[in-house]
Amino acid sequence: MDKKIKVLVAKPGLDGHDRGAKVVSRALRDAGMEVIYTGIRQTPEQIVATAVQEDVDSIGLSCLSGAHNKLFPKVVDLLKAQGAGDVLVFGGGIIPDEDIPGLKAAGVAEIFLPGTSTEDTIAFIKENVTTA
Amino acid sequence: MKDLVTGLLAGKVRPLAKAITVVENDRSGKRELLKEIYPRTGNAYLLGITGPPGAGKSTLTDKVISKLRQQGKTVGVIAVDPSSPFSGGAILGDRIRMQQHALDDGVFIRSMATRSHLGGLSKSAVDVMHLMDASGKDVIIIETVGVGQDEVDIVRIAKTTVVVMVPGLGDSVQIAKAGVMEIADVFAVNKADREGADKLFSEIRAMLDMIKDKDKPEIFRTVAVDDVGIDELVQGIFAHGDKVVETGLIQKKIAEKAESELRAYLLDSIMERSTTMTDYDEIVKRVADKQITPMDGVDEIFAGLGMTIKES
Ligand SMILES: Nc1nc2c(ncn2[C@@H]2O[C@H](COP(=O)(O)OP(=O)(O)OP(=O)(O)O)[C@@H](O)[C@H]2O)c(=O)[nH]1
Numbered sequence A: 001m002d003k004k005i006k007v008l009v010a011k012p013g014l015d016g017h018d019r020g021a022k023v024v025s026r027a028l029r030d031a032g033m034e035v036i037y038t039g040i041r042q043t044p045e046q047i048v049a050t051a052v053q054e055d056v057d058s059i060g061l062s063c064l065s066g067a068h069n070k071l072f073p074k075v076v077d078l079l080k081a082q083g084a085g086d087v088l089v090f091g092g093g094i095i096p097d098e099d100i101p102g103l104k105a106a107g108v109a110e111i112f113l114p115g116t117s118t119e120d121t122i123a124f125i126k127e128n129v130t131t132a
Numbered sequence B: 001m002k003d004l005v006t007g008l009l010a011g012k013v014r015p016l017a018k019a020i021t022v023v024e025n026d027r028s029g030k031r032e033l034l035k036e037i038y039p040r041t042g043n044a045y046l047l048g049i050t051g052p053p054g055a056g057k058s059t060l061t062d063k064v065i066s067k068l069r070q071q072g073k074t075v076g077v078i079a080v081d082p083s084s085p086f087s088g089g090a091i092l093g094d095r096i097r098m099q100q101h102a103l104d105d106g107v108f109i110r111s112m113a114t115r116s117h118l119g120g121l122s123k124s125a126v127d128v129m130h131l132m133d134a135s136g137k138d139v140i141i142i143e144t145v146g147v148g149q150d151e152v153d154i155v156r157i158a159k160t161t162v163v164v165m166v167p168g169l170g171d172s173v174q175i176a177k178a179g180v181m182e183i184a185d186v187f188a189v190n191k192a193d194r195e196g197a198d199k200l201f202s203e204i205r206a207m208l209d210m211i212k213d214k215d216k217p218e219i220f221r222t223v224a225v226d227d228v229g230i231d232e233l234v235q236g237i238f239a240h241g242d243k244v245v246e247t248g249l250i251q252k253k254i255a256e257k258a259e260s261e262l263r264a265y266l267l268d269s270i271m272e273r274s275t276t277m278t279d280y281d282e283i284v285k286r287v288a289d290k291q292i293t294p295m296d297g298v299d300e301i302f303a304g305l306g307m308t309i310k311e312s
């Protein structure tokens, strides 16, 4: 039996726009993945607790509020603290180019900017998720 | 595997989560895992919550969790959503309504997709229940969309099944058709803030009067979004559970549950052996070509497995 890729799509931060997150969720579903969507305004703590309970392979973070430099690395750190550092974390949203190297250094595997095709996101997840 | 079992039995979150993944994906470790934990199950209160799409099942579950936590009970939740028949993927959104419990150590929520294999959901959902049970959860809630056979199967193993209905989904004939009258131990008429709730309440009552003489399920009005009527509902649930124990019905339920679990594995294993150990595709083709009947096909498969069928 083949294992399904499980992805948590989460929206940390205070902005209430989840259209992008929903579009990505649907695209991942259409690519055969199981997507857990938890809605807007999630704290990094909630996101990580959810990811651990759901035993997801990957987390997609979407943030439009500008707080990504704080929130994304926080998620990565909390995952590591839970022994779940192998979960693939990627991000999207309105993120200035100059922030990307810092986010990657902090352990965010990839950043997808607005306009990226969902195909790229799907391919990225399939290539990088470790389904042991 | 040993660490997984030890951690799970100690009530740790990550081992439980990992064990569920093993069970859900039918990995090789599943048999061993279940063997270890099976004797440690049977303590949790299994509560089924089912009903039509959008009835408010998750919102209701969220509020029920809060009440149970106030009573000091730990809670496991299995939230089932359908897989897409086209891609095999799924969007599992039940959790959105329950995120206030995300950081509560006493609550473990797991989303599951129905996936598509025959009887597959009920089997793995039941096994996930066993894992949560063994990990010490006092109450395990399973939310399903009440339409198919899978849901009915799951309901069969619950101690109490709550059927959530909402006004405006159609008349009483549809209630009867949905087959929910038979499986409900307790009814929740949710969205009671909406027009038509009283009418629905009386329709359910009338329907119950028609099909049942005694042990009629209680009906509760709830407004899940506003936390209205939940205390009464929770009391009604446990009252049903008490009754099941007092009347001795529990023994029958336990036996039925064991039988339904056994049957699910039996059917699976017959299918697996048939497809791997006989000329299954060839037999299918001959049925399609009208050379043999499906019943003859079964005889051939069984003969291929070395089993003979006695004519009765
Ligand atoms: N007016 C009103 N709306 C409610 C009530 N309970 C839930 N809702 C709303 O109904 C919608 C569906 O609620 P859910 O809890 O997701 O319903 P569900 O049955 O779990 O849905 P599925 O899992 O998708 O089948 C949400 O927008 C809720 O806010 C209620 O008592 N009254």
Ligand SMILES: [Mg+2]
Pocket: B057, B058, B059, B093, B094, B143
């Ligand atoms: Mg739901």
